[in-house]
Amino acid sequence: MDMEEIVRDVTALLTAYGLKLVGGIVILIVGWTLSSWGGRAISRISRRTTRIDPTIITFLSSAVRYGIVGFTILALLAQFGVETTSIIAVLGAVSIAVGLALQGTLSHFASGVMLLLFRPFKVGDDIEVAGQGGTVKAITLFTTELSMADNVLLILPNGAVWGSVIKNFSAHRTRRVDLTLGIGYDNDIDRVMELVRQTIAADPRPLAAPAPQVVTGALTEMAVQVIVRVWVNTSDYWAFRFDLIRALKQRFDAEGVAIPLAQHMTHNGAP
CATH class of the missing domain: 1.10.287.1260 (Helix Hairpins)
Structure with missing residues (x-):
């Protein structure tokens, strides 16, 4: 060539x-x-x-x-x-x-995308989901990591998270503390309710609006129920709840307010 x-x-x-x-x-x-x-x-x-x-x-x-x-x-x-x-x-x-x-894995992936897109909760929120509660530590495309109250790390697949009812306790700035008190029938109910109001007013954490509520709930066999509802900042919820229960017990003891105890009866043989 x-x-x-x-x-x-x-x-x-x-x-x-x-x-x-x-x-x-x-x-x-x-x-x-x-x-x-x-x-x-x-x-x-x-x-x-x-x-x-x-x-x-x-x-x-x-x-x-x-x-x-x-x-x-x-x-x-x-x-x-x-x-x-x-x-x-x-x-x-x-x-x-x-x-x-990878059908199951892809389902978790798709759920992770939905969680990251719609953001029903974020890192740092206190939530309850799939029967478990804790603080959100991480959200990935496949799993959600929660830190439980006893500092145990809980890893949930996103399919279980997205398919469950989600309670986000940190979503709003304020929360309501609900307590139900049982007061003996021998007590003056108006006086007891005033003592509860005074105890709440002595703490600076309750919010002025909505105003605290102290109302009569129900008349049971053992006690008169007094329902207490107090709005606080979400960050103060647990500390205020614990402190309020202790303060009410101390105030009732000081004022002689009787809290009835459940009566347990044991029968030997037929009644």
């Missing part, structure tokens, strides 16, 4: 594949640029709202970026004449198989 034939073959090869090579390079550059731009755009748009957790922002950004890269690779293969239909079919079949194998 002489030089003239080599030049002719190279010219034919460049003519046949030169435009495809240039087109492939253009597709690669455009796809790579769009993937970077798309990831950053999703991050900027998502960060404009505080309702979307940073974890899901990172995930969405990565998903968009890698999705564009995947389409770029398919377009590049098609540019050089590779049949992509069969590749897409194989990828689809593999995705279905993986999805069925």
Whole structure:
């Protein structure tokens, strides 16, 4: 083969594949640029709202970026004449198989996305969910971590969390302390209720609005029920509740207010 034939073959090869090579390079550059731009755009748009957790922002950004890269690779293969239909079919079949194998895991993942998107609670909130209560320590795409009152770490799958009733005790700035007191029938009910009001007023933590309520609840066999409802800041809830119970017991003892005890009767043989 002489030089003239080599030049002719190279010219034919460049003519046949030169435009495809240039087109492939253009597709690669455009796809790579769009993937970077798309990831950053999703991050900027998502960060404009505080309702979307940073974890899901990172995930969405990565998903968009890698999705564009995947389409770029398919377009590049098609540019050089590779049949992509069969590749897409194989990828689809593999995705279905993986999805069925990881059905439970994907359910937790989907629930994690919903938790991070709608944010029924956040890190630091005190919640009760799936029959468990504690302080939220972390929310990931697959699990929610709670620190229980005895400092035990509880890890719940997000599927169980999203599918359960969620009580968020930290969602509002204020909470109501509810107590039910049992007072003996020999006591002056008006005097007892005034003692309760005075005990509440002596503490600076109760809120003026809504005003504290001290009302008669029910007449039982053993006692007259007095219902106490006091609004406080959420951060003061437990400390005030404990202190109020102790203060009421001390005030009742000092004022001679009788609290009836349950009577237990034991029968020997038939009554």
